Amino acid sequence: MTETSPAKTGSGPHLVLLTVYAIFVLAAGARSLVQVFTRFDEAPIAYSLSVVAAATYVAGWFAIRRAAAGSAGFAKIMLWIELAGVIVVGVLSLVVPSWFPDASVWSKFGSGYGFVPALLPILGLLWLWRGRPEGDR
Numbered sequence: 001m002t003e004t005s006p007a008k009t010g011s012g013p014h015l016v017l018l019t020v021y022a023i024f025v026l027a028a029g030a031r032s033l034v035q036v037f038t039r040f041d042e043a044p045i046a047y048s049l050s051v052v053a054a055a056t057y058v059a060g061w062f063a064i065r066r067a068a069a070g071s072a073g074f075a076k077i078m079l080w081i082e083l084a085g086v087i088v089v090g091v092l093s094l095v096v097p098s099w100f101p102d103a104s105v106w107s108k109f110g111s112g113y114g115f116v117p118a119l120l121p122i123l124g125l126l127w128l129w130r131g132r133p134e135g136d137r
Contacts, residue, residue: 013127014068020120021061027113028054028105035102046104049089053105053117056082064124072128079128083121086110090118 032050040047059078067075086106093100093107100107110117 013123013130014064017064017120017124017127018061020116021057021064024057024105024113024117024120025054025061028057031105039102043100043102043104045099046093046102046107049104049106052085053089056085060121060124064127067128067131072131075124075128079121079124083118083125086118086121 028050032047032054035043035047035050056078060075060082063075063078066072086109089104089106090109093104103112105113106117109115
């Protein structure tokens with residue numbers, strides 16, 4: 001999608017993405033706050049990464065809204081950052097399990113959330129790509 005060709009604001013994919021991002025803002029945010037304030041010393045790396053994931057979902061929600069209104073630049077960057085975070089944390093959680101005595105939102109590629117954290121940025125990027133005019137793909 002270009003800056004001048006917005007996706008349909010009321011499109012099914014747009015609403016589904018916003019809904020799932022809102023759920024993950026709440027789920028990851030609540031989880032990370034409880035972890036940080038009650039057991040931070042048990043798994044500081046994992047719990048800090050849960051805070052990062054929650055913040056990323058907040059930014060992702062705003063990015064999808066802006067993209068639906070025609071400003072896709074921030075969404076493209078944010079979704080790639082989110083995907084990179086899921087991949088890096090997912091790999092680290094498998095390679096250095098001692099850093100993850102308890103799971104983070106993105107550990108093992110979001111397996112604790114049914115791998116939705118790994119799929120969400122991919123689906124967002126596909127939505128952005130599909131909303132672009134044929135000549136810009």
